[in-house]
Amino acid sequence: MTVSLNLRQAESAAREEICATGASLYARGYTVGTAGNISARLDDGWLITPTDACLGRLDPARIAKVDLDGHPVSGDKPSKTLALHRAIYAASPASRGIVHTHSTHLVALTLARPEAGGVWRDDDVLPPITPYYVMKVGHAPLIRYRRPGDSEVAREVAALAATVRAVLLERLGPVVWERSVSHASYALEEFEETARLWLMATPRPEPLDETALDELRQTFGAHW
Template sequence: MTAYTDETAARALIVRTARSLFGRGLTHGSTGNLSVRLADGSLLLTPTGAGLGTVMETELSRTDLTGRHLDGPRPTKEAFLHAAFYRARPTAHAVVHLHSPHAAAVSCLGGLDPANVLPPLTAYYAMRVGTLPLLPYHAPGDSGLGPLAERTARTHHAVLLANHGPVTAGATLEQAADAIEELEETARLHLLLRGHTTRPLTPEQAAALAPALP
């Protein structure tokens, strides 16, 4: 997959994906943001204050790889986070950040392993997410998170922001959305199973399914 070459089609894809994620309760209000990398190297993002259930194709923002606003409405205040992932992962062409309820709930738990928050409970989680590092809390829009996110994204295409929510990158927007949905479902299972003895995949089983993602 190369960067998105048809901007009109990319805008339609962002809006269609945003509506799907919002309509299934994976984010709420004006939370969450999506982006794709265009062929000219610029990023097309959902704007600040926009609900993913109502954002329009004409309302998308454009930034460069530093997060600098180029045109359109003011971008999401987390544009720097998207830019960090793209700089770290040159073959990633889409980033999704949500406040999905179960993943956000897990991000608030104490005693988490910051190197890998969730166990590989299912084969699909092992395939689409792999390992999930936890990044320490930063206030929404705090650009101080950018350098840490960029370093972590060099070796992981998915992260969980403490007391906040997940971020995933993919070669396509569909791939990034699939990964964040699998992450949310595994977070839900993890919470359902708390207090029970679980049988996650073994390290060998998980390694055999590890995602070969950008």
Template sequence: MDEQETRQLLCELAASLFARGFSVGSAGNISVRLPDGYLMTPTNSSLGRLDPKRLSKLDADFRHVDGDKPSKEVFMHRAFYQARTDAGAVVHLHSTQATAVSCLPDVDPSQPIPPLTPYFVMRVGRRMPVVPYYRPGDPAMEPAIHAAARDARAVLLANHGPVVSGKTLTDAVYAAEELEEAAKLFLMVRAHAPRLLTAAQVDDLLATFG
């Protein structure tokens, strides 16, 4: 896709997330990698009412060069892009179920949502660590996210919400959606000692689907 098509797709996918309750108000932000930089949702914007022409454009060094002022959480996206060469897009949401899991004190911080379904493993991967709490917009969060993202396609920010990467914009959005459904399922069954996918089954999924 060219840049104009990418702008349109970003707004369409963001509006779909908003309409289905994955974000509320001005919560959440999305970015996508371009050949010459990045597109990002503007600060204080609603994912349900984005204008393709007003999306923030950043250069390859994450400097704002066009459009409205970018989200204050540019550093969160930069951490993923610099940690993962395969990241073509990054989605940060405050989706209810995943955020609920990020608030639980008794989950495994290296894998708070266990491998319950193949679709979670296929979309999100083997690991999804919890990054310790930082206040929203605190740039001190960047090195912690960068360290976690080096071997994980998604992280949970403690008491804040998920950050998910994908090879393409559509991949990242689908992964964020699958993560929310996995979190919902986990909260439903966690008290009942659910059957998990085995390590061999997880390996098979990753070998087959990447």
């Protein structure tokens, strides 16, 4: 009885957190229209925003729930990226929340030519130009373009999910996973802000040097 009540309370809280996060991201232009999706890990399955849902107008009761086998339990039809989210959770057991948006500056990063300040490197789409990017996001590889929902993307991201907390999908935007939905959104915002700084800075800023990076590792446990 107590276990069942705790599960229901945790699910209700996760539904509210997804809605609050979606509304905040939408209000500030991190996502537009019906682009993007958010999910949360539960002890008995997952919650994920419905397909073609606007993140700014989510209804907690209509968020899709799937069981541990991926079968729909309640809510609307799950996002077509469900396989991607499940693959990340399987590879990163500590992660409890995933946020994917089509954030303007990060998508622009994948569209710009390297000489025009586009993707820095395929294994690191942005250089370590600020300490908070290093601490909150870390290494973020590029995933080359495939159509939305392509199962190969899930396999590629799953192979990286245990060692990074974010990737950038070419032409589609960032996917970030963290210990909660809220923390995933915080990291995504830092990711997008760093892309904006990189694209607007002329000339391009130099990365933090190895001494500065080592200090962040030693002081804050940064992974870089």
